[in-house]
Amino acid sequence: MTPGLRLVTDLTSRSMPTAEFADAMSALASGVVLVTCRVGARPWGMTVTAFASASADPPTVLVSLGSETTSARAIRETQSFGVSILAADQLAVARLGSAPGQAKFLEPFVEPDEGRAASPAVAGALAHLDCELCEDVRVADHTIAFGRVRSVRASRSGAPLVYHGRSFRTLADPVHQPTEGNVQWLSS
Numbered sequence: 001m002t003p004g005l006r007l008v009t010d011l012t013s014r015s016m017p018t019a020e021f022a023d024a025m026s027a028l029a030s031g032v033v034l035v036t037c038r039v040g041a042r043p044w045g046m047t048v049t050a051f052a053s054a055s056a057d058p059p060t061v062l063v064s065l066g067s068e069t070t071s072a073r074a075i076r077e078t079q080s081f082g083v084s085i086l087a088a089d090q091l092a093v094a095r096l097g098s099a100p101g102q103a104k105f106l107e108p109f110v111e112p113d114e115g116r117a118a119s120p121a122v123a124g125a126l127a128h129l130d131c132e133l134c135e136d137v138r139v140a141d142h143t144i145a146f147g148r149v150r151s152v153r154a155s156r157s158g159a160p161l162v163y164h165g166r167s168f169r170t171l172a173d174p175v176h177q178p179t180e181g182n183v184q185w186l187s188s
Helices: 018-025 070-078 091-098
Strands: 033-039 042-048 051-056 059-066 080-085 127-139 142-154 161-164 167-170
Touching (some): 042 070, 070 127, 070 142, 091 167
Antiparallel strands (some): 080 127, 127 142
């Protein structure tokens, strides 16, 4: 074990208050994606910010979803899902996918289905990843779904939609562009 790190095996006895944790996490800016799947034969999508690349070879991503959500159940059933990376002008679909307890059917927002992919793609998204579920892990009340990327469609360039401080936001232009000589990376 790395010096200074300790293994915590009993998380329930050492957990901090949920509200404090939520406040701390709201300080982290995240890209906004819609995790898509099919519920019955209809396109469905859930807005998430807990999304990341897990591996480049083979291309694999991860998303975190509430374990008892319609999306998590549909992904387990179909063994597939999509990830549409939302653009700054796609606030309406982000809000639809984030409405608690509401139906999240996406017909007005998806590209016409021509049998190209297993997952619905949000029309006009910056990119869409069509994924096959390769593993899921339950952690507390959430499931981390790992998806092997089967295909990628980059629809357009543009600014992403982001989430920070419990609000959807857009990016401002960079203050300055670092030159290659003064960029410092935190990992190797």
